[in-house]
Amino acid sequence: xxxxxxxxxxxxxxxxxxxxxxxxxxxxxxxxxxxxxxxxxxxxxxxxxxxxxxxxxxxxxxxxxxxxxxxxxxxxxxxxxxxxxxxxxxxxxxxxxxxxxxxxxxxxxxxxxxxxxxxxxxxxxxxxxxxxxxxxxxxxxxxxxxxxxxxxxxxxxxxxxxxxxxxxxxxxxxxxxxxxxxxxxxxxxxxxxxxxxxxxxxxxxxxxxxxxxxxxxxxxxxxxxxxxxxxxxxxxxxxxxxxxxxxxxxxxxxxxxxxxxxxxxxxxxxxx
Amino acid sequence: xxxxxxxxxxxxxxxxxxxxxxxxxxxxxxxxxxxxxxxxxxxxxxxxxxxxxxxxxxxxxxxxxxxxxxxxxxxxxxxxxxxxxxxxxxxxxxxxxxxxxxxxxxxxxxxxxxxxxxxxxxxx
Numbered sequence: 001x002x003x004x005x006x007x008x009x010x011x012x013x014x015x016x017x018x019x020x021x022x023x024x025x026x027x028x029x030x031x032x033x034x035x036x037x038x039x040x041x042x043x044x045x046x047x048x049x050x051x052x053x054x055x056x057x058x059x060x061x062x063x064x065x066x067x068x069x070x071x072x073x074x075x076x077x078x079x080x081x082x083x084x085x086x087x088x089x090x091x092x093x094x095x096x097x098x099x100x101x102x103x104x105x106x107x108x109x110x111x112x113x114x115x116x117x118x119x120x121x122x123x124x125x126x127x128x129x130x131x132x133x134x135x136x137x138x139x140x141x142x143x144x145x146x147x148x149x150x151x152x153x154x155x156x157x158x159x160x161x162x163x164x165x166x167x168x169x170x171x172x173x174x175x176x177x178x179x180x181x182x183x184x185x186x187x188x189x190x191x192x193x194x195x196x197x198x199x200x201x202x203x204x205x206x207x208x209x210x211x212x213x214x215x216x217x218x219x220x221x222x223x224x225x226x227x228x229x230x231x232x233x234x235x236x237x238x239x240x241x242x243x244x245x246x247x248x249x250x251x252x253x254x255x256x257x258x259x260x261x262x263x264x265x266x267x268x269x270x271x272x
Numbered sequence: 273x274x275x276x277x278x279x280x281x282x283x284x285x286x287x288x289x290x291x292x293x294x295x296x297x298x299x300x301x302x303x304x305x306x307x308x309x310x311x312x313x314x315x316x317x318x319x320x321x322x323x324x325x326x327x328x329x330x331x332x333x334x335x336x337x338x339x340x341x342x343x344x345x346x347x348x349x350x351x352x353x354x355x356x357x358x359x360x361x362x363x364x365x366x367x368x369x370x371x372x373x374x375x376x377x378x379x380x381x382x383x384x385x386x387x388x389x390x391x392x393x394x395x396x
Contacts, residue, residue: 111286138358
């Protein structure tokens with residue numbers, strides 16, 4: 001068989017296959033048409049019966065009314081479910097924001113605590129305290145006081161926004177700073193907006209247990225800082241405990257270092 | 273996954289730690305820290321960064337000078353810069369924006385706010 005004949009047979013078979021598919025499709029169309037005709041006839045018969053028989057008409061009407069009521073009830077259920085889902089969505093969004101805020105606050109508290117306990121050098125601890133109060137609270141003018149146990153006076157050891165010498169030493173129990181340290185409680189100035197450069201906005205006593213170590217006094221806030229936030233109060237509480245512990249640990253470490261050096265010097269002298 | 277290289281130029285270790293904490297939440301973020309303007313300039317010119325967070329008041333070289341030098345460098349003109357500073361006055365903001373900063377945030381800043389701003393600029 002030549003190539004030409006072979007192509008011809010192939011095309012003929014393709015045509016036959018296509019013809020069969022067409023025939024099959026036509027048969028399906030005819031069947032569907034017949035089915036729809038039967039259905040139409042059935043509906044027409046029911047409608048005619050109903051038109052002639054009031055009972056059948058009532059039954060049909062009741063069926064339709066039931067169906068409408070059923071659909072309305074389903075619609076109402078769907079609306080209620082949608083409302084409940086929207087409400088749930090809103091409360092999830094609110095909860096998400098709350099958790100986000102708590103997360104951010106915890107990050108601040110964690111960082112503050114981590115930094116305070118990252119060194120045993122007293123000057124470094126005091127510098128970190130100042131840094132936390134400026135960066136995390138937003139203070140512009142502040143002073144850190146340390147208690148001199150021999151004189152019972154709070155001496156300024158670090159300041160920001162004003163010369164350290166401009167903050168005088170304070171006797172324990174005197175003024176708002178002295179009273180805050182003696183009572184071991186954070187003292188806030190009643191009117192934060194009022195200008196009173198020597199009266200602190202807030203005084204945070206630094207205590208280890210009952211033992212007072214010093215105080216942090218905030219005298220002014222940054223321009224953009226209008227008021228204290230709940231996070232600030234948390235930070236004040238954290239500073240009151242952790243800054244005091246860090247300062248005391250650094251003081252004790254410094255003292256022990258000095259004692260060690262003295263003893264080493266003495267031993268060297270004796271053994272020479 | 274695309275990596276986002278972020279440079280933090282800040283002299284306060286507390287702020288650096290807080291910013292690292294916030295930015296670590298960006299998937300694929302690689303964070304590099306610089307402790308002053310000069311250190312920041314060295315790092316930003318010797319390596320590629322997708323964004324820089326810059327403080328204003330820093331020793332050795334301040335943030336405004338750093339922004340000016342970054343914007344002078346042709347290859348760094350498009351790099352987004354976010355200023356995070358204690359300076360809250362309008363004129364400070366205007367000065368930084370005029371030099372080429374893209375965002376200006378004032379301290380104390382919430383980690384979530386920084387994260388949202390950085391994500392917006394990095395389009396992540």
